[in-house]
Amino acid sequence: MAELRTNQPGTTAAEKPIIVLAGSTGDLGRLIAKYLLARGAVVRALVRKGNTKPEVQALRELGASVVEVDFNSVIELTQVCAGAVCVVSALSGLRDVIFDTQKRLLDAAVVAGVPRFIPSDYSIDYTKLANGSNRNLDLRREFNQRLDQAPITATSVLNGMFTDLLTGQAPVVLFSLKRVMYYGDADQPMDFTTTDNTAEFTAAAALDPTTPRYLRVAGEVATIRGVQKAASEATGQQFGLLRVGGVWVLGAMIKATKALMPPSDDVFPPWQGMQYMHNMFTGLPKLQPLDNARYPDIRWTPIREVLATRK
Missing domain, CATH: 3.40.50.720 (NAD(P)-binding Rossmann-like Domain)
Structure with a gap:
């Protein structure tokens, strides 16, 4: 050693x-x-x-x-x-x-x-x-x-979810289409840090x-409508909403994706990210109460600032 x-x-x-x-x-x-x-x-x-x-x-x-x-x-x-x-x-x-x-x-x-x-x-x-x-x-x-x-x-x-993923890795903010994609309720609060x-x-x-x-902790608690507002403010372009269906639709997609994909040791296969988003859209794993104030010297970065960094 x-x-x-x-x-x-x-x-x-x-x-x-x-x-x-x-x-x-x-x-x-x-x-x-x-x-x-x-x-x-x-x-x-x-x-x-x-x-x-x-x-x-x-x-x-x-x-x-x-x-x-x-x-x-x-x-x-x-x-x-x-x-x-x-x-x-x-x-x-x-x-x-x-x-x-x-x-x-x-x-x-x-x-x-x-x-x-x-x-x-x-x-x-x-x-x-x-x-x-x-x-x-x-x-x-x-x-x-x-x-x-x-x-x-x-x-x-x-x-919650790493806010950084909203710049591209998580298929939520669709920059090319100027849409925010979601399943279920656009007013469901979710945690991003x-x-x-x-x-x-x-x-x-x-x-x-x-x-x-x-x-x-949550750097920002936001609904899909809140993410839509943040994307519009960050880019200076108006983003709309794209509802694919109910949360059950995403659940069915996860099952189909897992069945079609061969077994692998990948830590983050496509269906794993889908599972995470499914969990968030249900609202079940919402964090509460929040401990953001425990260390007051920390400045929490909002979603808008993160989206503004995308080139």
């Missing part, structure tokens, strides 16, 4: 809270590292052995202490967790990652005496959804059931020993 270093001249790990961060090379993980460092933490960014991606060097340049570790070894993970005040996971994957790898990380945190653990949730409120309605969220529910049995304080950050805001809030929560089991 690599030597643990703070990369902060003139300081030692004993003078600053240590946060162990898994999934640090992803977009969300890198931003969590940035905000943790800005708040004065020492960040031990865990990466797989032999990882030479540019994101690893970017973490070093931020000031994180990059530690190569075997994620299959609870012993190595326990060593790297020693002295930490919180373990934060931003891991992404299927069951082998969300349950198996996170369980090893959890076991290591418990053995090392880490007081707090933040799992890789960052989603709508999956606790309100039935099993089978969303594969990726089912995995998070399964892991959190195990987490609740562990002798460690856990906090899940729930942020940017990746950046989610990371900033998670960093603050990681350094806050008083967090509850769940923290719920």
